[in-house]
Amino acid sequence: MRYPPYLFALALTLILGGCHKEAPPPPPLQHVNAVEVQPHNVEYVFSYPGVVQGVIDYPVIPRVSGAIFKQLYKEGTLVKKDQPLYEIDRRPYLFALQNAEGQLQKDQAANDNYRIIYDRYQSLTNKDVTSVQDVNTALINYQGAAGNLKTAMANVNNAKLNLEYCTVRAPASGYISERMISEGMMVTAFQTQLNVINSRDSMYVAFSMPELDRLAIENGGLDGRYQVPKEYRFTVDLTLADGTKVPSAGKVEFRDIRVSFSDGVWQLRASIDNNALPKNKLLPGQFVHVFLRDLVVLDSFVLPQEAIFRDRDSNFVYVLDGDKIKKQKVIPGKYLLDGTQLVDAGLTAGMKVVTNGGVRIESGEQVVL
Structure with missing residues (x-):
């Protein structure tokens, strides 16, 4: 059976159309989040373990x-x-007191006797009945007896005091x-x-600061990078063993004049008014976590920790250059308690830094916000 020619043409068109494939569309641009950084003052908080001590x-x-x-x-x-x-037990001291009182009575009698003898010899001196030597001997005996009497009186008082000390x-x-x-x-x-x-009202919290932290604070204050509280009187926040937070619990009121030779730390102490605490009262021997506030890092850049990367050469961030990405080397600083991190160098005001999505992009890649 013969087929009409137009059927062959139709079949050929369908076969050729099925073999032709269009080029795939380009991949979509990566979406990232970015923030324009500006320098500002940032409070940095130091934290250390501490122990509560009674003021008394x-x-x-x-x-x-x-x-x-x-x-x-x-x-x-x-x-x-x-x-x-x-x-x-008072009995030994009671007997000691009685013994001292008996000796006092004997010394009082001896003193009276020597006084009478001395007075008699003194009255007979002008009548040439006794010699000057006898008078002097009587005087010496009388003075010795008077001294013994004072010693006996002191012994009685000491015995009474010891008896009183039996009550602690x-x-x-x-x-x-x-x-x-x-x-x-x-x-x-x-x-x-x-x-x-x-003590029940006032407490101390003693803690130690490593020498490196002390030098960082001191040098930062001298260089004008840090605003340090006067005389290091930091405001102190506390965290208790169960996680309870005690904000503004007290102030640092003592810093040692030397660094410990044995472990290289600087001893500090905060004063806490127990009566002013809203809930939990501190007890001596209690372990707490100490947070030192009021230290301000001046004109500093802050980024989320996940925005800072590191390769084999240096730390870097991704910044937007138009609609493309480029690496920017930075020198990261201290970590902050809210999950962010200081950047000590490498950024300038107005840079747009990628804060989310940086793990999926490469330098030179085009992105969208």
Whole structure:
């Protein structure tokens, strides 16, 4: 069977049309986010671990030796200055007082006797009944007896004082710690520590600053790059062990005059008013995280950390040059707590820096915002 010629022409047209392919369209331009950078003042926050100390950390130490007879307080409570805390066995000191009083009575009698003898010899001097030597001897005996009497009186007062010291009293007002001894135990005067009394209102937070940070702050202030608080009186924020934040808890009020020889750190201390804290009160021995505020980096550029890249040669950022990308070498600075980073050098005002999408582009590539 023969087909009409036009069918062959139609089939040939369809075959040729199916073999022809159009060129694929060019890939879409990468979308990026960019920000125009301008220098401005930025607060930089230093952070260090710290420990809470009581402004008053008074050790309770007895002034006489003996056996603890009785405990007169409840541990962990607030005690007042001069409040009785312990009773030490008083009997040895009571007997010592009685012995001193007996010696005082003997010395008083001897003093009276030598005074009478001296007065008698003195009255007989003008009558040529006694010699000058006898008078002088009587005077010396009387003066010696008077000296013994004063010594005996001092011994009585000392015995009374020791008897009073048998009642161990609080050296200051504050919260008293757990006891370190028990009833019946022997204690030694000026050696055995019985408790510690901590202040309840004011607290210290002690922390250490590495030498490199100290030098950076000092040199930055001298160079005019940093605005440093006067006398390093930084405002202190605290973070507690459970993450609770305590903003503006206090101020740095002490900095050491030397750097530690053993570990190369600079000791600082912040003063905290416990009564002014809105919620959590600090306790001595508590560990906290210290944040030092009020240090300002002047005329600085800040970028998100993800906008700064590094190759084998240097750190760099991507900047827009028209609608194309180019690399710009930079010198990054310190990291900030909000996820951004200071840029110490390499940027100028008005540069448009790519802040998002930089991992998908290359230098010279055309992009769209």
